[in-house]
Amino acid sequence: MAKVINCPCGWTTRSDTDDELVKQVQQHAKEVHDQETTREEVLGMAKPE
Numbered sequence: 001m002a003k004v005i006n007c008p009c010g011w012t013t014r015s016d017t018d019d020e021l022v023k024q025v026q027q028h029a030k031e032v033h034d035q036e037t038t039r040e041e042v043l044g045m046a047k048p049e
C-alpha cells in the first residue's frame with residue numbers, strides 16, 4: 001500500500017515502499033529544514049494513501 005507524507009511546510013510525497021519514502025523525506029528534511037530524521041520518525045508520520 002502506498003504511503004503519504006505531508007510536511008508542515010506544504011511539501012508532500014508518496015511512495016509504494018518504505019525505503020523510498022524514508023529516503024525522500026530524509027533528503028527533504030535535510031535540504032529544506034536542516035533536520036536529521038530517523039526512519040522511525042518518517043514512518044510514524046506516514047499515512048496510508
Ligand SMILES: [Zn+2]
Binds near residue numbers: 008
Ligand atoms: Zn518540509
